[in-house]
Amino acid sequence: MPNLKFTIVNLVVCLLATTYAVSSTWGNISNSAQLLHAEQVFNASSPEKYVTHEIKYPKNGIGNGRIITGIRAFDQVTNGTGGHATIYSGGPGFNFVNIKLQSQYNYGLIFRVEIYGK
Ligand SMILES: *[C@@H]1O[C@H](CO)[C@@H](O)[C@H](O)[C@H]1NC(C)=O
Ligand SMILES: *[C@@H]1O[C@H](CO)[C@@H](O)[C@H](O)[C@H]1NC(C)=O
Numbered sequence: 810m811p812n813l814k815f816t817i818v819n820l821v822v823c824l825l826a827t828t829y830a831v832s833s834t835w836g837n838i839s840n841s842a843q844l845l846h847a848e849q850v851f852n853a854s855s856p857e858k859y860v861t862h863e864i865k866y867p868k869n870g871i872g873n874g875r876i877i878t879g880i881r882a883f884d885q886v887t888n889g890t891g892g893h894a895t896i897y898s899g900g901p902g903f904n905f906v907n908i909k910l911q912s913q914y915n916y917g918l919i920f921r922v923e924i925y926g927k
């Protein structure tokens with residue numbers, strides 16, 4: 810049944826695509842939360858490479874006393890070629906965060922990252 814096989818392959822491709830166009834939220838973003846930092850990331854694709862982009866808040870690495878309550882990373886690529894975001898230090902409950910954005914192989918990154926606090 811070649812049709813069934815085709816359908817299954819399509820399904821798997823769809824699931825992979827969904828997995829890799831990921832917007833993430835960490836912590837809580839209440840109505841009263843203040844936007845501490847917003848950053849628009851655009852990195853063009855690079856042939857045969859994963860493009861990565863690191864976001865550090867605050868920029869100088871020194872905490873500014875504001876506690877982060879929530880973080881949002883919006884993947885603005887909606888056709889399945891987007892990347893994903895990972896927090897690898899700090900985050901909600903801390904006064905700093907390091908976030909890594911990584912593209913898919915051969916593709917670029919378009920993200921908007923928002924950091925909220927109180
Ligand atoms: C988010 O809000 C829920 C419910 O108000 C609370 O239980 C939880 O601890 C909060 N998480 C953070 C990271 O503030
Ligand atoms: C991504 O774009 C930023 C800003 O244009 C640039 O500084 C950075 O080097 C780029 N990173 C990569 C991996 O291309």
Ligand SMILES: *[C@@H]1O[C@H](CO)[C@@H](O)[C@H](O)[C@H]1NC(C)=O
Nearest residue numbers: 885886887888889890891919
């Ligand atoms: C997917 O969307 C991105 C950004 O909107 C665009 O640069 C890219 O060419 C698109 N790729 C495909 C395969 O449609």
